Amino acid sequence: MDIGLKIKKLREQQKISQEELALKIFVSRQTISNWETNKSCPDVKSLITLSDIFNVSLDNFIKDDIKEMREVVEKATIKNFNVISVVFLIELIVVAVSAYPLFSIKGNIGIIIWLCLFAITLYTASKIEKFKKRYDIQTYKEILAFIDGKQLTHDEAQQEIGKRNYQKIIFAFIAGVIALMICFGMIFICQHLTN
Secondary structure: OOHHHHHHHHHHHOOOOHHHHHHHHOOOHHHHHHHHOOOOOOOHHHHHHHHHHHOOOHHHHHHHHHHHHHHHHHHHHHHHHHHHHHHHHHHHHHHHHHHHHHHOOOOOHHHHHHHHHHHHHHHHHHHHHHHHHHOOOOOHHHHHHHHOOOOOOHHHHHHHHHHHHHHHHHHHHHHHHHHHHHHHHHHHHHHHHHO
16 A cells, blocks of 8 residues: 555544644645645655654554565666666767777877767766676676566576676677677778778
8 A cells, every 4th residue: 555545544544634634744735635645755754743643653654665666766777777788889889880980080080089989988888887786786697687677596696696707708708809890890881982
């Protein structure tokens, strides 16, 4: 049951009107109405006052809502990780594809532009690494489980921890090979377009 319904139910059980409750908490009747219809949520001070008025523990009063809030936060976190990952992939492609054309520009302007793009990509990569460290996700399987909102079993987690070191080396090698292939592909395409 959400907090708005709890407030309404407890208020009606104690036969208190919205106006009377509003006076006890020092808010408007409209605020009580907004809480009960979930248009807004009470602040911490109001929650404490409400738990005193209704004679229920604060823990019982908000327990279910904490679960809901945690799920919302987890979904938002996963969405944020997905967005950052897509942005990083796009930046990598732009850096790889733009290298040869930008280096072909006379003077240093092309190199400066490419270095700026590269710096932005490195910044995004560092954000992803901080994110992975914060949520203790390093291997491919851990990342997939995180994106799906699942948790690995203890045995699976231990196996993945054992894989972390060599998977990082493999991922770095594969990323390097892909970047080189894109760069050589762009050099080839640009040379044929200029001939």
